[in-house]
Amino acid sequence: MAEAGPASPAADAAMAACLFALDPRGCGVLLRARPGPARDAWLALLRRLWPDNRPLRRVPVGIPDSRLLGGLDLAATLAAGRAVAERGVLAECDGGAIILAMAERLEPGTAARIARAIDEGEVVLERDGLTRRLPARFGVVALDEGLAEDEVVPRGLADRLAIHLALDEALLPTRMGETDLDAARALLPRVTADERAITALVSAGLALGIHTLRAPLHALAVARAAAALAGRSALAEDDIALAARLVLAPRATRLPAPPEGADNPEPEEPPPPPPEEDPTTETDPRPLDDLVLEAAKAAIPPDLLADLQAGLGARRGARSAGRLGAERKARRRGRPAGTRPGALRPGERLALVETIRVAAPWQRLRRAERPASGITPRVIVRREDIRLVRFKAPTERTAIFAVDASGSAALARLAEAKGAVEMLLSDCYVRRDTVALIAFRGSAAEIVLPPTNALARARRALAGLPGGGGTPLASALDLVGKLADQVARRGRTPIAVLLTDGRANVARDGTPGRPKAEEDALAAARQLRTQRLPAILIDTAPRPQPMAQRIAAEMGARYLALPYADAERLSRAVRAGMELHP
Amino acid sequence: MPDDAIPRRGGASVVATRKPTRRPPFPFTAIVGQEEMKRALLIAAVDPSVGGVLAFGDRGTGKSTTVRALAALLPPMSVVQGCPYNCAPDDAAGLCPACTHGGEPQVASVPVPVVDLPLGATEDRVLGALDIERALAEGVKAFEPGLLARAHRGFLYIDEVNLLEDHLVDVLLDVAASGENVVEREGISIRHPARFVLVGSGNPEEGELRPQLLDRFGLSVEVRTPEDIATRIEVVKRRDAYERDPVGFAASWAKEETKLRRQIVSARNRLGKVAVPDGALDRAARLCLALGTDGLRGELTLMRAARALAAFEGDPAVTDHHLRIVAPSALRHRLRRNPLDETASTTRVERALAEVFGG
Numbered sequence: 001m002a003e004a005g006p007a008s009p010a011a012d013a014a015m016a017a018c019l020f021a022l023d024p025r026g027c028g029v030l031l032r033a034r035p036g037p038a039r040d041a042w043l044a045l046l047r048r049l050w051p052d053n054r055p056l057r058r059v060p061v062g063i064p065d066s067r068l069l070g071g072l073d074l075a076a077t078l079a080a081g082r083a084v085a086e087r088g089v090l091a092e093c094d095g096g097a098i099i100l101a102m103a104e105r106l107e108p109g110t111a112a113r114i115a116r117a118i119d120e121g122e123v124v125l126e127r128d129g130l131t132r133r134l135p136a137r138f139g140v141v142a143l144d145e146g147l148a149e150d151e152v153v154p155r156g157l158a159d160r161l162a163i164h165l166a167l168d169e170a171l172l173p174t175r176m177g178e179t180d181l182d183a184a185r186a187l188l189p190r191v192t193a194d195e196r197a198i199t200a201l202v203s204a205g206l207a208l209g210i211h212t213l214r215a216p217l218h219a220l221a222v223a224r225a226a227a228a229l230a231g232r233s234a235l236a237e238d239d240i241a242l243a244a245r246l247v248l249a250p251r252a253t254r255l256p257a258p259p260e261g262a263d264n265p266e267p268e269e270p271p272p273p274p275p276e277e278d279p280t281t282e283t284d285p286r287p288l289d290d291l292v293l294e295a296a297k298a299a300i301p302p303d304l305l306a307d308l309q310a311g312l313g314a315r316r317g318a319r320s321a322g323r324l325g326a327e328r329k330a331r332r333r334g335r336p337a338g339t340r341p342g343a344l345r346p347g348e349r350l351a352l353v354e355t356i357r358v359a360a361p362w363q364r365l366r367r368a369e370r371p372a373s374g375i376t377p378r379v380i381v382r383r384e385d386i387r388l389v390r391f392k393a394p395t396e397r398t399a400i401f402a403v404d405a406s407g408s409a410a411l412a413r414l415a416e417a418k419g420a421v422e423m424l425l426s427d428c429y430v431r432r433d434t435v436a437l438i439a440f441r442g443s444a445a446e447i448v449l450p451p452t453n454a455l456a457r458a459r460r461a462l463a464g465l466p467g468g469g470g471t472p473l474a475s476a477l478d479l480v481g482k483l484a485d486q487v488a489r490r491g492r493t494p495i496a497v498l499l500t501d502g503r504a505n506v507a508r509d510g511t512p513g514r515p516k517a518e519e520d521a522l523a524a525a526r527q528l529r530t531q532r533l534p535a536i537l538i539d540t541a542p543r544p545q546p547m548a549q550r551i552a553a554e555m556g557a558r559y560l561a562l563p564y565a566d567a568e569r570l571s572r573a574v575r576a577g578m579e580l581h582p
Numbered sequence: 583m584p585d586d587a588i589p590r591r592g593g594a595s596v597v598a599t600r601k602p603t604r605r606p607p608f609p610f611t612a613i614v615g616q617e618e619m620k621r622a623l624l625i626a627a628v629d630p631s632v633g634g635v636l637a638f639g640d641r642g643t644g645k646s647t648t649v650r651a652l653a654a655l656l657p658p659m660s661v662v663q664g665c666p667y668n669c670a671p672d673d674a675a676g677l678c679p680a681c682t683h684g685g686e687p688q689v690a691s692v693p694v695p696v697v698d699l700p701l702g703a704t705e706d707r708v709l710g711a712l713d714i715e716r717a718l719a720e721g722v723k724a725f726e727p728g729l730l731a732r733a734h735r736g737f738l739y740i741d742e743v744n745l746l747e748d749h750l751v752d753v754l755l756d757v758a759a760s761g762e763n764v765v766e767r768e769g770i771s772i773r774h775p776a777r778f779v780l781v782g783s784g785n786p787e788e789g790e791l792r793p794q795l796l797d798r799f800g801l802s803v804e805v806r807t808p809e810d811i812a813t814r815i816e817v818v819k820r821r822d823a824y825e826r827d828p829v830g831f832a833a834s835w836a837k838e839e840t841k842l843r844r845q846i847v848s849a850r851n852r853l854g855k856v857a858v859p860d861g862a863l864d865r866a867a868r869l870c871l872a873l874g875t876d877g878l879r880g881e882l883t884l885m886r887a888a889r890a891l892a893a894f895e896g897d898p899a900v901t902d903h904h905l906r907i908v909a910p911s912a913l914r915h916r917l918r919r920n921p922l923d924e925t926a927s928t929t930r931v932e933r934a935l936a937e938v939f940g941g
Contacts, residue, residue, distance in 0.1 A: 082719050125700075126702075126729060198819055206811055212640065212641050213807060338747075342749075365721055
């Protein structure tokens with residue numbers, strides 16, 4: 001890797017392919033990229049490096065358990081007259097790797113099955129009358145095309161993949177110099193990691209707010225592979241820095257606190273020290289810690305960095321992928337998600353192949369038991385054989401907009417707030433969400449528009465919204481809560497978007513007076529929190545208001561100040577909020 | 583039951599096809615921190631009647647590692663040799679049909695089963711079904727016991743328990759409630775004992791647990807990632823050492839494991855002799871009252887867990903010390919949700935503890 005400059009994202013991306021080819025189990029890759037030339041180039045590079053004698057298979061997103069884990073090979077079983085097991089993809093890829101296409105659409109259950117096999121290095125098959133343990137030591141490349149924030153790879157799986165790599169269109173992996181993977185593979189088991197390296201990676205992980213302890217372990221594996229690739233039997237600082245960039249940086253949920261003594265008194269050393277330096281020489285442990293942290297910090301992707309600076313990072317990581325909770329088991333609509341035994345009632349759909357698969361092995365028995373008289377059907381199917389198609393449909397969402405149209409907010413900001421809502425509305429339209437609109441001014445809040453998917457109506461109602469009067473924030477929050485409850489009862493998932501400056505001056509009972517009004521508003525916010533309603537509060541004041549921040553905190557909402565929120569940021573925040581489910 | 587439906591002895595599914603080449607599990611005693619989870623599992627090992635352990639929490643905290651480590655730790659148990667249901671030779675009333683007819687049983691010592699219920703399991707393998715092989719080859723109806731039979735007198739572990747499919751949850755609830763598994767298939771009816779300690783783990787972010795299933799667990803523990811750097815480094819170091827040399831690592835902890843195993847055995851022997859004073863009963867009742875837990879289940883579990891802990895620690899009687907330690911695990915999942923109080927359940931239990939036992 002001599003010709004690529006040190007620490008360039010393109011070189012790191014190419015390096016990731018190398019590391020994966022060397023140690024697929026230790027250096028799993030989550031590749032976040034649109035399908036396109038960059039991703040193709042990366043995959044081509046991987047295939048070029050991949051040893052010929054090892055499987056590298058693409059796994060489609062909707063793969064059924066029978067193909068993933070294995071099961072009874074019906075045709076072979078009937079032909080042979082004894083149970084013949086069919087190996088699933090995971091067992092077939094023992095010693096190799098799988099490439100998960102569209103991993104962001106993977107069912108949580110499927111992801112959990114893969115995760116389990118990753119952990120155990122084997123598939124435990126308890127299916128179709130078979131009990132088998134099949135070795136399944138494979139690496140995983142998960143292709144994540146979900147560039148929207150509400151589409152993320154199931155976190156249990158993402159957590160088990162060491163390298164998180166984002167490729168954008170412009171970024172093509174640079175050509176690698178020839179690397180001797182066989183020599184590296186032989187060296188890998190002997191690469192040792194000293195205490196300093198472990199300490200440095202663990203502390204860097206903590207400083208970046210990375211909770212899971214898998215991250216430093218992954219980093220250690222990546223550093224080891226990097227050392228082996230460079231022909232070293234001990235970790236050098238370069239290896240550790242690379243691991244920090246590939247493993248730790250993309251997982252950061254916060255920026256490290258600046259070191260004591262804010263400005264650096266010493267002249268800055270160039271981050272990658274000369275590689276000739278013997279890594280095992282006794283040096284002060286601090287510099288290595290700092291180096292790792294610096295490397296990680298420098299490699300944090302720009303959009304994540306922006307979020308972290310805005311204090312959004314912790315939320316972003318904290319609760320995503322809770323989609324399952326809001327995914328109802330719809331009986332008749334949505335995506336098929338496996339089969340289940342049950343009675344064939346009207347409206348159910350028979351899983352014909354699965355039913356026959358269950359019935360087939362018993363045909364000989366049943367035929368023998370059948371009275372000789374009468375006609376014998378070709379296949380004797382009994383009630384207990386019936387398998388039905390299971391469906392899963394994500395619940396539809398309803399965005400409840402509550403817009404502060406009071407005098408304090410209205411005069412300067414109402415137009416802007418309307419603009420923001422309008423933009424969010426078009427977002428909702430794209431997602432087929434329904435919307436509701438609440439306006440509050442004067443003495444109380446009112447529902448201007450009940451939940452609807454007629455976005456044009458919402459837009460009209462919004463445009464005609466008059467401004468002026470007091471700020472009855474408490475009753476607005478109460479109304480949001482009530483409406484959210486109604487929405488949830490109808491089986492939809494509510495999310496609240498509140499636009500206000502937080503300057504409540506009308507109490508619940510409609511009487512003016514700031515102290516009582518604020519107290520009521522905070523109480524209402526706390527009440528809302530118990531509903532565990534995903535919410536966003538957009539502060540519409542010219543400068544951020546402490547009261548608005550307090551309200552947001554009390555109701556557990558994400559806080560966003562409009563002056564700093566451009567259209568893109570706003571829409572991104574709401575989109576991210578959409579995936580926060582109780 | 584027709585003759586040919588009598589369970590086979592020593593069937594292929596009963597002797598777990600464990601290859602000797604499998605690496606040894608991470609030793610239980612080498613797990614850093616996670617005291618509450620470890621304690622809950624040990625309590626269940628001392629007294630299975632506490633009714634199961636649920637470990638819910640952060641990813642990558644070694645939840646499944648800990649449960650799998652338990653299997654290697656547990657002292658062996660004696661069974662009727664070759665019985666697919668792990669029948670206890672000294673329990674004449676609880677014998678399966680095969681053992682009842684079998685005359686004087688041969689006794690064998692086997693590891694306590696810790697059976698994994700993998701997410702992709704099909705119902706026939708969980709409950710047991712007719713042996714597909716013999717049906718095909720010989721046209722004979724022979725019952726092939728499932729995972730529930732294998733878990734009898736041991737542990738049934740479900741990782742990602744909140745992702746378990748609904749129809750399997752129903753089956754489990756039914757069997758766990760009755761302690762017996764009934765299979766009707768191809769015109770035969772099999773009935774066998776299935777009493778096991780249910781152990782579940784999962785991450786709440788993936789979805790909520792069905793309330794009926796939550797109720798089944800005696801103890802519920804919250805698992806958090808350790809925050810302090812020294813602990814984190816130790817975790818990473820040990821894991822790394824294990825990954826690089828599982829056999830050597832396990833060997834270096836063998837002494838600790840033996841010590842803990844002995845402690846479990848002597849705790850079991852002592853369990854019946856641990857006194858439960860009226861004062862402790864009274865305080866347990868007051869604690870449950872203060873928390874408004876539903877029904878008597880909480881109180882019973884609290885007492886049993888405290889008694890098992892006392893036995894484990896070698897104490898002659900249950901004291902406030904034991905109650906305090908086990909109360910969060912025994913009660914936190916039994917609290918009614920109060921809309922005006924969003925305080926975490928653990929905090930509420932601790933508050934009630936302070937009230938009842940004094941600061």
